[in-house]
Ligand SMILES: NC(=O)c1ccc[n+]([C@@H]2O[C@H](COP(=O)([O-])OP(=O)(O)OC[C@H]3O[C@@H](n4cnc5c(N)ncnc54)[C@H](O)[C@@H]3O)[C@@H](O)[C@H]2O)c1
């Protein structure tokens with residue numbers, strides 16, 4: 110694979126330091142690509158390009174429908190190259206190819222959706238209380254936007270930022286995770302192919318502490334949009350205060366999956382598996398905290414454990430693989446540390462809790478799907494985001510009990526309620542302090558609906574109309590239709 114370069118002001122460039130970084134396949138630790146390693150200097154060059162492009166108005170002053178057409182075109186190009194993009198994502202993250210294909214389909218839809226939305230909000234005329242006047246509220250682009258994304262859904266999370274920002278008329282500097290840049294680089298090739306003017310969409314590659322920190326601190330950036338861990342989010346929030354940037358944060362979760370005794374048992378068991386073990390649990394909205402009504406606890410855990418033991422780990426390119434590896438050795442160490450904590454806290458390890466013995470998996474960062482029972486809310490294993498294939502199980506006896514347990518967390522990203530009683534489902538859903546509540550399902554998200562967290566899971570929303578509004582400033586324009594002297598000062 111060619112050296113992966115940065116796109117700055119319409120040029121594919123090497124890092125000024127000429128440093129590079131190897132990109133690793135987490136399935137077998139093979140080097141799959143080499144990327145240039147940008148730093149603060151390269152990021153400043155990208156910011157300058159984006160600033161000039163914004164101030165020139167080459168993008169923001171285009172009619173909104175024309176901007177929308179460009180963004181829509183990127184979606185079509187992603188559909189055209191879906192197979193290639195999906196393969197790159199699987200090389201880079203280890204997730205199954207089927208999952209990567211579904212991600213790419215979602216990503217294309219995100220560009221098509223925001224392309225279509227670009228010219229749909231022309232502002233509102235509002236009834237002015239002043240005589241002989243006219244008042245209107247319009248939305249304008251925020252300006253230069255820094256965007257930072259994580260490694261678990263590399264291109265999906267990037268698409269949620271790139272598409273609305275461009276559709277709303279902003280210029281951007283995207284920095285993907287340094288360990289999974291491949292699909293983002295490829296999409297910037299498609300952005301170029303779509304004909305977006307030079308300097309409007311810039312890509313920097315490099316570490317968070319250098320390239321990422323420059324984006325959050327630099328005073329020429331008007332908005333910073335970040336998806337990643339809570340501690341990084343706090344650092345970015347502090348850095349953004351230097352020039353009171355707008356911030357949008359999509360952070361972690363420790364998401365409750367509430368199963369009532371009257372739920373459809375087989376479906377709830379099956380979906381509890383998906384909820385937590387999909388993509389080896391490396392999902393912000395993973396249902397890592399199972400809350401099950403006491404009367405069905407034993408039966409439910411037995412069925413879940415039996416299914417969990419059958420999960421087939423392997424190469425994401427093999428058709429029979431159900432789950433891939435963790436992203437890195439460091440990340441697996443973190444998961445292992447949490448399993449040790451769970452044991453020390455007195456939770457009961459029911460299955461997993463170690464690396465697989467299978468000789469074919471020894472080169473990858475694999476970890477067995479793990480279940481802990483006898484968990485209580487005060488345990489770290491219940492409260493902290495493990496971001497791996499680890500499920501904790503708690504029990505409840507009443508609706509109120511379930512709601513209290515589910516809300517007993519600093520996070521508020523997503524969660525689910527399983528019951529055949531619609532009134533009960535709605536009652537619980539309304540009381541959960543979460544950005545997304547699924548009833549009798551887990552995981553659906555799509556371009557049309559907003560996504561984001563309550564509490565420490567984040568600030569702002571991506572996707573939907575709200576996701577586009579994040580990238581706009583609201584302006585009130587008032588016109589006096591009959592100006593005349595006021596004579597306050599005689
Ligand atoms: N809420 C959501 O929608 C959502 C979606 C995906 C992932 N996540 C969260 O992301 C986390 C996992 O991703 P991760 O390990 O890549 O997160 P991370 O915070 O380590 O890194 C995310 C990005 O931030 C950059 N970064 C690191 N330090 C930085 C700094 N000081 N300044 C600026 N940028 C910096 C990294 O280079 C990377 O690009 C989990 O907590 C997960 O819940 C949330």
Ligand SMILES: C[N+](C)(C)CC=O
Pocket residue numbers: 261262265391392393394554
């Ligand atoms: C937002 N989502 C679910 C696509 C990825 C979270 O890690």
